Amino acid sequence: DTGVSQDPRHKITKRGQNVTFRCDPISEHNRLYWYRQTLGQGPEFLTYFQNEAQLEKSRLLSDRFSAERPKGSFSTLEIQRTEQGDSAMYLCASSPQGFGTEAFFGQGTRLTVV
């Protein structure tokens, strides 16, 4: 399968713990995006990378959230000191650079904070 891969698919954690999610984009896609989707809502933009550079960050990305994309390949999203409000589906998408290019989403990581 050459689609966007996210790991883990599900994560249950206790409030206050740190969690890290991984996203492997489609190879040769130099753009990578993170979105968060809560139940019954549309995805909300979190951040965007072009290669290894983080070019956009939403105000939703509080100081407890950090995203990296070392070497412009896979990306990680870390949430420190998790809160119950962080429970959501975290979606990663990737696209090639260029006008009118489609972004492909992964299946997401479902985070539950108890």
Added chain:
Amino acid sequence: QQQVKQSPQSLIVQKGGISIINCAYENTAFDYFPWYQQFPGKGPALLIAIRPDVSEKKEGRFTISFNKSAKQFSLHIMDSQPGDSATYFCAASPYTGTASKLTFGTGTRLQVTL
């Protein structure tokens, strides 16, 4: 602040009928308007997209109608099929042709009955 309003929240259509989903936006900086389809447990998948310099775009059974002056756009699904049963999201971005900073609507759950 919800910048893209989507209606209806849910829709039931008979097989062969026309499904119509409407969206309205406020931010005049939006320059790209995609529609996504999402099945349970899956990430959103791009269906069709339009820019504000055209009033209509058709791809197979899917048509986007766009009214720039009213800041509204809609998705029409012709000859709706049970396999079309999914959640549909409209979205908007200030960046043409990319998934960067997409603002999604709240989604429409479509059920196509036999």
